Structures are given as structure tokens and as C-alpha cells.
Amino acid sequence: MLASCSVHKSLVVLTTNDTHSQVLPGDDGTGGYARRLGIIDTVRANNKCVVLVDDGDFSQGTIFFNFFKGDVEVLGMNTMKYDAVTLGNHEFDNGLDSLAKHLSKAKFPIVCANYDVKGTALEGLVKPYVIIKRGGLKIGIFGLGISPVNLIADYNFKGITWHNPEETANAVAEKLKKQAKCDVVICISHLGVAESAKFSDWTIAKNSHYIDLICSGHSHLVINKQVPNADGKPVQIIQAGKTGAQIGRVDMVFRK
Template sequence: MKRRDFIQKTAASSAFLGLTGFSLSSFKSEKVKHITILHTNDVHSYIDPFPADHPRNPGMGGVAKRAAIIEAIRKENKNVVLLDAGDIFQGTPYFNYYGGELEFKLMNMMGYETVTIGNHDFDNGIDGLLSQMPNANFDFVSSNYDFKNTVLDGHVKPYKISYVDGVKIGVFGLGIELQGLVDKKNYKETVYNDPIETATDMARILKQEQKCDLVICLSHIGFKYKEEPNKVCDILLAKKTKDIDLIIGGHTHTFLDKPVIEKNLDGKEVLINQVGCYGLNLGRIDFYLTSDKEIASQGKSIIV
């Protein structure tokens, strides 16, 4: 199996940066908690691998291979969290025939825990999305979509907190502005709120009030927009907020060779990653937390 690997070391606290003589390998002791974050985005109902004669992606992708990789990683480390940054739906006849049922059931089998909602997840309307939610054993999070006047009210959480090997992890979601992108009849009375303002509140709640050790944003707002440098995106999100450790992106189908690191408002480093589209890649971020909650991380982009 081909793999495009990278190692990107960073620290999420100035205290850790001040330590000398340490490497990630030396952290692997009983006092260090190792959490593996696996993630996808914009899979777009691609269940099967690309055909062997495909000009760009011959034989690549597919749920079966992704599931095998995930299973192998879980054998290496039991502390795995599997996430998705939206646009699960739309792109192959599987969605046209089954309306998302197959996608959700396969994600259950792979053990996804939390996902956010992309614009194409509204393609069968909010009623269509709601009708498929009973097929999902994972949670839906979206902080900046207000669903209170829709049938999705109460079915989508602003954030989720979980404990993995004693590490408290907070995950929240952000979605792109739907007006002009999605037919109004599909999202109805869903209200879009500013992602940066929302993320500021969510990160404060999760990191400062709830005392989460890791704060992860599942973002479907796009990595960056060259022709619109001031448009809300993951790069600006990282720069204009604080208390976020990792942004897992979607929407722009951006294949990153390695996570991008930006400084937040406090001058601390934020990891941003996105793994393209169609299930071709699986993102992996490994966090190592000391007993003092100091953090180191490394990442891999795995070609499926």
C-alpha cells in the first residue's frame, strides 16, 4: 500500500517549547497519553475504489481499504477518535438510490464518533437528512447553524465532549454560508451565524469553562480562498481565535501534503489539516499529552 507520510512536530504550549532534550520518541512513557485523531472530509458517497483504468486515481480509495487502515491503526493504539468534516453525501449513485443510508451504516462499521454537516448534506433537504439520522450511531455537531425553527432542532449538538484514556476532548462544528450555495427549500429556516464569532465562544466554553485538554474544530468553511483573501476560511479562523488545538477542514477539497500551522491570537500554534475528497486519503494526527497537559503532535496523510 502506498503511503504519503509526513511528520510535523509542534507544541501547543509555550511550556513544552521550553523543555530541552526531548523528542516525541522520548515522550512515549507511562506518563504520556497518546491520542490518535483520524479524519476524512468530502467523501461524497464514494463507496467503491476508483476504477483501475481511472486516469488520475486508478484503484484508489474505497471504504474497504479505509476500514482496513483504520482497523490496523486501532491495533497500534486503542485511543483512536474518528471524525468527519462534512459533505458525506452526493457524488455517486449510492446517494441517489439510498439517500445516505449506506454511507451512515458503513461509517458506523468504521466507528466514526462525530461529524459536522456540509452543504451537500442538505441535498435531500433537512427532512432527508433527518430521515437518515436514525441510521447513524455517531453524533452531529454544528455550532453556527441554528436549527431551532427546523425539524433538525435537537438532533444536532453545538459540541461534543468525550474522554479518551482520561483525556478530555471537545469537538465542535462549523458550516459554510448556505445562502447562494444551497437551495433555500433544502435548508428552510436554518440560520447561519458568523463562524469566527461562534468559534470564539465555543473554544472558550470548551477550553476555559469545560477544561478540555484538546479542542478540535470540524470545519466545513474551506481552507482558504486565493481570490477572496478576506473570506472566512480555516486560515483566518486559526488566526482570529484562540484555544483551538486542531482544525479539521473540508469543502475546498484541499489536498495538503502536511498540516499547516498558524499562530492564534495568543501566539500559540494551531494545526489545520484537510485530506482532499472522495475518500482518497485518511488524515492522522497523533497527540502526546504529558501529566502537566503539555502537548506534542505529529501527523500523517495516508493514501487509501
């Protein structure tokens, strides 16, 4: 993937989604935290500029979440040194107080631009976006969360306001690209790619102006596709299956 910027600068984006508390490898030997960390460390050792993100639903699905309520997942992601993480619907399964308790132990930013968490237990723990300076690049990363309707119990989402993700994405991406002068804008999204959905990562990409890459979650699919945005420019969408069996990778080269 090519973008307009300074010559001879490159960025590797690694992304995971819907890992669902799979701390140990699956029955087929794939996935697991130790194997994931080994792959991440290898990529970092061989590339100067690497960003690691997660697109939500890192919780729920195994005995580790049932017993430890999310602490194992957060501590594991701390060890892997994630740069930014967004929230999936399953992060809310045990309610806001439980979620806030284990997110308070995170050493990585939690970003979700279209969830207004003011006045809730998540206030101060979740921010709209983060800007990372690495390898001579300014990288803007923002998150998008799925509508809670029919996915998150009302009492587990109480006090949070869900905003239109398309309007939010365009506003935040423009701010990052035009005002903050980011070289690249990455959206980490848990909207999914369902064709029938009013809002999906497809619609976000097609109606965007300043997003370069969407790291997608929720749909449990393997996707690597470019979609033209509202100005006819390509937006890369990538999704890496489920349970951590795969890690998504996008190599970006910046040149004039």
C-alpha cells in the first residue's frame, strides 16, 4: 500500500480481532498468546516502524475470561505492547464496573470515538483517538464501536451514548489528517462488514475522505481488500479471522 508522504519511510501495521480470550493455542495448534508474541517480536526485530492494534472482542470465549473477568487478556496485551485497542461488544459482557476495573490495568490506549463515556466508569479510560510518533511518521489511530442494540444488554451499557459512526469517522479523520497533520490515519473498528448493516466498515470506507486503513473486527472473516473512498482514493480494509489464529499485516510505503 502506497501513500503520499516523505520518501523512504515505511510502516508495518499488525492487527488482531475477535481473539476471544484464546490464551492457549487451539486444537489445531494455531493461535495462543505465546505464539502471537513470538510473531510480533519477529516482525518488530525485522522492521523499524511497527504498529500493533486490536479491533475488539479480545474478551469472552474461554475459561480465562470466566474466572478472571478480563485481567488475563489485558495483562497479555500489555506484554505484547499493543499501541491501541478498541472495544467490541463482548468487552461489556460483565458490565461497566468490571470492564473499567481491568481496563485500568492497561498500558495501551483504548480508543473509541463514537462511544461517549462521560459520566460512566469508563470516563478517563477510553479516548477517541491516539497519535503515535514512530519512525519519522505521525500516525493517527481512532476507534469505532458497534451499535449496542441487540448486542449489549442495556444495563451493561448504561450511561454511554452511541454516535453515528460514519459522521464520527469523517470528523475525527479530518481532524487527524488536516489539523494534527498525521501522515497516516488508521481506523480500528468493531463495526464488521455485514452487507445488510446500515453502518459497516465498507460504508465507512466508501464515504470517507481521510482514512487510509481500516482494521476491522466483529465478522470473524479474513479480509484484505481495497475500497474507493468518496474521492476515489483507495482505503485498505483488513480483518484477521478469529481467535488469534491469524495476525493481519499491512505494509505501507510513504513517498512523494
